[in-house]
Amino acid sequence: MSQKSFVWFCLLPLAVVTTAFFLLPMARLVVAGAEGPHGLAGYLAILTEARYRATLINTVLLAAATTVVTLIVATIAGMFLQRHRFPGRAVLIAMLTFPLAFPGVVVGFMIILLAGRQGLIGDLSNRIFGEKFVFAYSIYGLFLGYLYFSIPRVILTIMAAVQKLDVGLEEAARSLGASPWAVQRDVVLPALAPAFVASGAIAFATAMGAFGTAFTLATNIDVLPMLIYTEFTLAANFATSAALSVGLGLITWLILALARSFSGSAVAAAG
Amino acid sequence: MSTAGHGAAVRIEACGKTFADGTRALDPATLDIARGETLVLLGPSGCGKTTMLRIIAGLELPDVGGKVLFDGKDMTSVPIERRNVGMVFQSYALFPNMTVADNIAYGLKIRGVARGERAARVAELVALTNITGLENRRIDQLSGGQRQRVALARAVAIRPGILLLDEPLTALDAALRDRLRSELNRLLRALGITTIYVTHDQAEAMELGDRIVVMRKGAIAQIGTPREVYFAPKDRFVAEFIGAANIVEAPVENGVLILPGGRLPIECGATTANATVMIRPETIRVTEAGEGILSGIVDSVSFIGDRQRLVVSDASSKPLNVDAPNTIQARIGDRIGLSIAPDAVRLLPSEPRD
Numbered sequence: 168m169s170q171k172s173f174v175w176f177c178l179l180p181l182a183v184v185t186t187a188f189f190l191l192p193m194a195r196l197v198v199a200g201a202e203g204p205h206g207l208a209g210y211l212a213i214l215t216e217a218r219y220r221a222t223l224i225n226t227v228l229l230a231a232a233t234t235v236v237t238l239i240v241a242t243i244a245g246m247f248l249q250r251h252r253f254p255g256r257a258v259l260i261a262m263l264t265f266p267l268a269f270p271g272v273v274v275g276f277m278i279i280l281l282a283g284r285q286g287l288i289g290d291l292s293n294r295i296f297g298e299k300f301v302f303a304y305s306i307y308g309l310f311l312g313y314l315y316f317s318i319p320r321v322i323l324t325i326m327a328a329v330q331k332l333d334v335g336l337e338e339a340a341r342s343l344g345a346s347p348w349a350v351q352r353d354v355v356l357p358a359l360a361p362a363f364v365a366s367g368a369i370a371f372a373t374a375m376g377a378f379g380t381a382f383t384l385a386t387n388i389d390v391l392p393m394l395i396y397t398e399f400t401l402a403a404n405f406a407t408s409a410a411l412s413v414g415l416g417l418i419t420w421l422i423l424a425l426a427r428s429f430s431g432s433a434v435a436a437a438g
Numbered sequence: 439m440s441t442a443g444h445g446a447a448v449r450i451e452a453c454g455k456t457f458a459d460g461t462r463a464l465d466p467a468t469l470d471i472a473r474g475e476t477l478v479l480l481g482p483s484g485c486g487k488t489t490m491l492r493i494i495a496g497l498e499l500p501d502v503g504g505k506v507l508f509d510g511k512d513m514t515s516v517p518i519e520r521r522n523v524g525m526v527f528q529s530y531a532l533f534p535n536m537t538v539a540d541n542i543a544y545g546l547k548i549r550g551v552a553r554g555e556r557a558a559r560v561a562e563l564v565a566l567t568n569i570t571g572l573e574n575r576r577i578d579q580l581s582g583g584q585r586q587r588v589a590l591a592r593a594v595a596i597r598p599g600i601l602l603l604d605e606p607l608t609a610l611d612a613a614l615r616d617r618l619r620s621e622l623n624r625l626l627r628a629l630g631i632t633t634i635y636v637t638h639d640q641a642e643a644m645e646l647g648d649r650i651v652v653m654r655k656g657a658i659a660q661i662g663t664p665r666e667v668y669f670a671p672k673d674r675f676v677a678e679f680i681g682a683a684n685i686v687e688a689p690v691e692n693g694v695l696i697l698p699g700g701r702l703p704i705e706c707g708a709t710t711a712n713a714t715v716m717i718r719p720e721t722i723r724v725t726e727a728g729e730g731i732l733s734g735i736v737d738s739v740s741f742i743g744d745r746q747r748l749v750v751s752d753a754s755s756k757p758l759n760v761d762a763p764n765t766i767q768a769r770i771g772d773r774i775g776l777s778i779a780p781d782a783v784r785l786l787p788s789e790p791r792d
């Protein structure tokens with residue numbers, strides 16, 4: 168067997184799996200999306216129909232907010248945890264990364280415990296302000312849930328990236344007169360850019376498509392996965408839910424591709 | 439602003455360093471560096487050179503009691519960003535997300551220097567360090583030698599009071615290192631700024647240093663001009679670390695060293711049963727057998743080009759390294775004579791063997 172045919176032979180299992188479990192259902196989904204009463208135009212509904220469009224915008228905004236806040240929190244925390252040694256550090260890291268294993272349902276459940284009708288925040292605000300703050304069942308609860316979901320993943324990526332930072336670069340910048348803030352801006356953040364893009368993409372895609380948390384919190388939160396679910400199970404609108412699914416995938420992919428190309432130059436330079 | 443082109447005088451007072459893990463990297467040391475002087479910290483790897491440089495830079499705090507003074511001002515607790523020191527790191531630490539020009543201009547930008555003035559200064563430095571034409575390159579498009587020049591240009595762009603260099607040539611291959619060494623020497627002389635230069639390479643130290651601080655295991659072994667540390671090493675360690683040295687242990691009787699190959703008059707030498715002396719290979723002259731002061735047998739001959747290195751046994755208790763002119767015909771096994779001037783023999787304090 169030649170080198171080349173051996174390589175192809177090794178790729179065979181991957182090809183089989185990809186075809187059976189990825190390409191075929193995907194193709195079927197794409198076809199199904201066009202089988203509605205409006206045919207191919209069904210695909211445009213996600214943009215043209217007001218309710219769908221509003222949901223799409225909601226979802227993108229939620230995912231973007233989740234990504235940005237996750238990156239900010241995780242960068243500060245990850246940098247601190249990687250750079251400082253203090254008693255209890257290992258326990259803290261374990262605690263922060265503990266939610267990694269939780270499915271969306273559990274995360275949703277925890278949000279209800281925190282901000283639901285019998286939740287901690289409600290109790291507390293009731294005592295202080297005489298009013299119960301309850302936001303678990305809204306998009307804010309979902310936002311909190313997604314943060315809870317994303318931060319551990321992103322912290323781990325950032326910590327690994329911070330560990331690989333060249334401390335010499337920061338010292339060089341300081342020797343040239345850079346304040347700690349300028350060092351972060353000019354040296355540390357550019358060097359972390361690849362990690363931001365990689366972990367931000369995962370946080371964004373997760374927030375776009377996650378379903379368990381939303382479903383646990385309320386069935387009427389306006390995000391795309393919930394919309395697909397209701398169209399599919401309640402309205403039995405097979406074609407629309409297929410079209411929305413394909414749309415969700417495409418739009419997520421498009422936004423990530425855009426983000427990647429925008430940060431591309433920074434990443435290439437920092438690499 | 440300090441006097442342009444001359445920088446600050448530096449004083450280190452009782453600066454020791456014990457790291458958090460208990461490593462004693464530096465014994466308390468006191469050192470004065472004159473304005474405009476180039477001082478070289480020389481010693482084997484791990485002897486504390488970088489640690490001392492980082493204390494001067496403000497990247498490490500000395501142990502309690504230690505002080506760093508610039509022009510008499512106590513800088514010990516001033517952070518590096520306000521010490522106005524130019525630093526060249528062993529790894530160069532160039533910013534990968536900036537071009538060559540942006541790297542060089544970074545310190546000026548931080549100081550709020552206007553764009554036009556920045557560009558003028560970059561042009562000046564690029565010419566000075568011979569990297570014209572590379573201004574818009576990214577760092578990963580530069581060779582090692584070019585990186586070294588950019589690092590130097592970046593460090594001096596801010597007109598620092600003190601220039602600190604940590605083994606700036608060590609990462610380069612030998613031929614380039616030699617060329618850059620003389621270039622660097624010219625440049626440092628031209629800048630005339632107070633410079634502290636760390637290296638483990640004695641040839642570099644000799645060429646660049648006004649004075650050399652020889653370090654060993656966290657302590658200063660000797661401070662002196664290149665000539666002083668070469669010709670008058672304080673102890674065996676310095677003698678062996680700087681240049682090649684024959685260390686001979688033998689009894690002395692009335693100013694004469696008693697060797698197996700003959701009796702060698704020396705300058706200073708009270709009678710003692712066991713003296714330690716240093717003889718540089720190039721101070722030993724090869725003569726015909728029977729002439730000269732000592733007699734020995736050629737053990738090996740290495741032709742180096744400009745000279746040849748002979749190893750001669752039987753003359754002393756240990757074989758002697760002798761640098762002979764490249765014209766001498768010597769074959770292995772030949773008996774030859776050796777003559778050594780009394781003032782070429784340097785008495786060293788005898789020390790317990792380690």
Ligand SMILES: Nc1ncnc2c1ncn2[C@@H]1O[C@H](COP(=O)(O)OP(=O)(O)O)[C@@H](O)[C@H]1O
Binds near residue numbers: 458488
């Ligand atoms: N941050 C540190 N923590 C602990 N030990 C260190 C640290 N930096 C240096 N050392 C130790 O201090 C000693 C001197 O190091 P250094 O000054 O880097 O030597 P040199 O530059 O002469 O090679 C070495 O034994 C080294 O291992």
Ligand SMILES: [Mg+2]
Binds near residue numbers: 488
């Ligand atoms: Mg070092």
